Amino acid sequence: MKPExxxxxxxxxxxxxxxxxxxxxxxxxxxxxGKVTAIMGPSGTxxxxxxxxxxxxxxxxxxDILLDDLNIPTLxxxxxxxxxxxxxxxxxxxxxxxxxxxxxNIAFPLRVHTTLPEEMIRDIVLxxxxxxxxxxxxxxxxxxxxxxxxxxxxxxxxxxxxxxxVMYDEPFTGQDPIAMGVLVNLIRRxxxxxxxxxxxxxxxxxxxxxxxxxxxxLSDAKxxxxxxxxxxxDVDSDKxxxxxxxxxxxxxxxxxxxxxxxQDLLGEIQS
Amino acid sequence: MMLNMLQRLGHRSLSRLAALGRASQILFQSLVARPQPxxxxxxxxxQIWFVGVLSLVIIVVSGGFIGMVLGLQGYTILVDYxxxxxxxxxxxxxxxxxxxPVVAALLFAGRAGSALTAEIGLxxxxxxxxxxEMIGVDPLRRIIAPRLWAGFICMPLLAxxxxxxxxxxxxxxxxxxxxxxxxxxxxxxxxxxxxxxDVVNGIIKAxxxxxxxxxxxVFQGYDCIPTSEGISQATTRTVVYxxxxxxGLDFVLTALMFGEL
Amino acid sequence: MRMRTVEIGVGAFMLAGLAALxxxxxxxxxxxxxxxxxxxxxxxxxxxxxxxxxxxxxSxxxxxxGKVTAIRIDTRMxxxxxxxxxxxxxxYLTTDSSASILTAGLLGEQYIGVVxxxxxxxLGEGDFIEDTQSALVLEELIGKFLFNKVGE
Numbered sequence: 069m070k071p072e073x074x075x076x077x078x079x080x081x082x083x084x085x086x087x088x089x090x091x092x093x094x095x096x097x098x099x100x101x102g103k104v105t106a107i108m109g110p111s112g113t114x115x116x117x118x119x120x121x122x123x124x125x126x127x128x129x130x131x132d133i134l135l136d137d138l139n140i141p142t143l144x145x146x147x148x149x150x151x152x153x154x155x156x157x158x159x160x161x162x163x164x165x166x167x168x169x170x171x172x173n174i175a176f177p178l179r180v181h182t183t184l185p186e187e188m189i190r191d192i193v194l195x196x197x198x199x200x201x202x203x204x205x206x207x208x209x210x211x212x213x214x215x216x217x218x219x220x221x222x223x224x225x226x227x228x229x230x231x232x233x234v235m236y237d238e239p240f241t242g243q244d245p246i247a248m249g250v251l252v253n254l255i256r257r258x259x260x261x262x263x264x265x266x267x268x269x270x271x272x273x274x275x276x277x278x279x280x281x282x283x284x285x286l287s288d289a290k291x292x293x294x295x296x297x298x299x300x301x302d303v304d305s306d307k308x309x310x311x312x313x314x315x316x317x318x319x320x321x322x323x324x325x326x327x328x329x330x331q332d333l334l335g336e337i338q339s
Numbered sequence: 340m341m342l343n344m345l346q347r348l349g350h351r352s353l354s355r356l357a358a359l360g361r362a363s364q365i366l367f368q369s370l371v372a373r374p375q376p377x378x379x380x381x382x383x384x385x386q387i388w389f390v391g392v393l394s395l396v397i398i399v400v401s402g403g404f405i406g407m408v409l410g411l412q413g414y415t416i417l418v419d420y421x422x423x424x425x426x427x428x429x430x431x432x433x434x435x436x437x438x439x440p441v442v443a444a445l446l447f448a449g450r451a452g453s454a455l456t457a458e459i460g461l462x463x464x465x466x467x468x469x470x471x472e473m474i475g476v477d478p479l480r481r482i483i484a485p486r487l488w489a490g491f492i493c494m495p496l497l498a499x500x501x502x503x504x505x506x507x508x509x510x511x512x513x514x515x516x517x518x519x520x521x522x523x524x525x526x527x528x529x530x531x532x533x534x535x536x537d538v539v540n541g542i543i544k545a546x547x548x549x550x551x552x553x554x555x556x557v558f559q560g561y562d563c564i565p566t567s568e569g570i571s572q573a574t575t576r577t578v579v580y581x582x583x584x585x586x587g588l589d590f591v592l593t594a595l596m597f598g599e600l
Numbered sequence: 601m602r603m604r605t606v607e608i609g610v611g612a613f614m615l616a617g618l619a620a621l622x623x624x625x626x627x628x629x630x631x632x633x634x635x636x637x638x639x640x641x642x643x644x645x646x647x648x649x650x651x652x653x654x655x656x657x658x659s660x661x662x663x664x665x666g667k668v669t670a671i672r673i674d675t676r677m678x679x680x681x682x683x684x685x686x687x688x689x690x691x692y693l694t695t696d697s698s699a700s701i702l703t704a705g706l707l708g709e710q711y712i713g714v715v716x717x718x719x720x721x722x723l724g725e726g727d728f729i730e731d732t733q734s735a736l737v738l739e740e741l742i743g744k745f746l747f748n749k750v751g752e
Contacts, residue, residue: 120469123472123473125469125472148475149475152473152474152475155473157470159466159469159470160466161465162465163467163469163470164467165471166462166465166467176474177475180474180475180476181475384607385603385606388609388613391610392612395613435624496613496614496616496617496620499617499620500617500620502620503619503620503623503624525627529627534624534625542621
């Protein structure tokens with residue numbers, strides 16, 4: 069399945085370095101509209117950085133990030149503000165505002181971007197809470213929520229403006245099986261019901277393969293594979309296979325660079 | 340070897356300069372923009388509560404004790420010259436010109452400054468600042484600016500309260516305990532303390548200190564490494580840098596204000 | 601509910617600060633809000649003003665009757681010229697009054713003590729006090745003492 073037909077986000081020739089380390093080196097990614105796309109790869113390959121680049125929080129050294137017709141890195145403050153209305157992001161830690169209760173957290177983007185009257189805001193917030201199953205928790209403070217509940221509230225906040233794109237930064241990390249199941253279910257259902265585009269950044273193979281329509285695998289600053297879950301299972305690459313099957317040794321070695329083993333041991337005895 | 344040391348010195352100086360640059364940037368970006376009073380006022384009020392009202396206890400208690408000590412020590416020293424009547428003006432002048440602005444600023448840095456740094460650092464570590472940005476709100480205007488304004492407003496008020504409580508403490512010791520005639524205590528004080536030269540200068544000092552302390556506290560939080568270790572380092576830096584800055588600035592201001600007298 | 605507590609607290613805090621400022625102004629520094637007792641200017645020339653500064657007291661029999669407003673050098677007579685503002689109510693200083701620079705207490709500030717004379721006329725705006733006594737300078741005193749000692 070080729071996504072070129074309708075890509076809501078078109079990333080071309082993206083290059084970004086942090087200090088000396090290249091995070092992305094001429095990367096091309098197309099995010100298909102209305103589908104769930106997963107960005108995967110070993111830890112530290114810059115998956116969260118990609119989301120920040122798409123959201124305009126970071127500027128790439130080179131390359132274009134096209135959202136429909138807008139090139140994100142070139143946008144001014146005003147335009148960036150309007151574009152951000154179309155994006156919702158679920159951060160790894162939930163990132164709820166600790167000085168407001170659940171209701172206010174979800175109402176926040178509505179108050180910032182719209183001038184809707186209070187009754188309408190109330191209705192929208194309650195609808196979003198209902199969608200994530202937490203309508204009864206509206207008056208709780210973030211410190212009173214469990215990890216899983218906090219993530220769901222953060223998800224409700226991310227969709228409160230009905231954005232075209234919802235980005236999930238490592239949503240499955242550190243969740244217990246029930247919370248995980250709830251989240252997976254929610255992501256899929258919301259994607260179908262609300263028709264937005266979902267981008268999931270994760271290194272959780274099992275859950276991600278279950279809900280992704282299209283997958284990109286990043287490693288060493290480049291895309292090493294892309295395709296539907298079925299296509300990737302058949303890919304003929306050591307790197308990909310090691311990642312997909314979770315093999316302990318392969319192109320990403322088990323042993324950290326060290327001198328020869330025998331030399332090391334003998335050296336101890338000799339002195 | 341020498342080259343290594345030179346290189347490290349250069350590197351350190353450059354990074355300090357870069358930090359100063361970043362700090363100036365956030366100061367400018369937070370304060371200079373179209374004012375939105377409807378949104379900002381409740382935020383600033385809330386911060387005045389956290390930064391000012393909650394500091395009252397330590398300010399009042401410290402002010403009282405320092406005033407009492409000044410009264411006691413002042414009496415002990417002056418009585419040898421037969422000038423114990425001057426205790427009132429001694430206490431008042433010391434407090435109003437120096438101790439109230441400086442000590443209140445140091446206490447403020449320790450209590451409110453460190454709290455600000457920790458709070459902002461924690462917001463950075465839990466990605467709250469980043470999510471504000473993603474929603475399209477500038478964290479500098481929404482989080483940093485109200486705290487800066489609150490600091491500027493609270494510091495002079497706290498310094499004045501410190502001075503008044505201190506003078507009252509001094510009067511308690513001098514008049515009620517050591518038996519100095521109440522009339523001469525206050526009359527001498529009023530003769531020698533000038534509103535424009537002493538009180539107003541003291542307030543100007545407090546305003547400058549408030550600016551410096553709050554700016555440092557807010558910048559350290561915003562710029563810190565977003566881990567628990569990073570936050571604790573930033574908090575320590577806030578207290579140390581603020582204290583040094585207050586003392587250094589105090590010397591400069593004192594020289595400017597009272598030096599020519 | 602919480603916001604209400606915050607607002608009350610902040611309001612009380614601002615009031616406390618304002619009250620502190622008022623106390624500092626009135627009780628501590630003796631800021632005179634009442635019409636600065638208007639006065640008339642009187643001048644006097646001294647050989648040596650010692651440590652006299654502007655805003656020093658001008659008193660008669662220990663009661664303040666005015667203050668020093670300016671200190672200049674009279675370039676014609678090459679002496680110090682002190683400008684004083686005497687309260688309007690004090691309109692009985694005769695033209696032969698004397699002004700001396702005295703010290704309050706052992707380490708105290710210097711002030712001008714005025715002793716009235718016996719003339720019929722009184723001082724008015726712009727008048728000069730002719731009979732003046734300069735401040736005592738320690739070195740001159742010691743010099744005088746030694747001189748006298750040598751003479752004995």
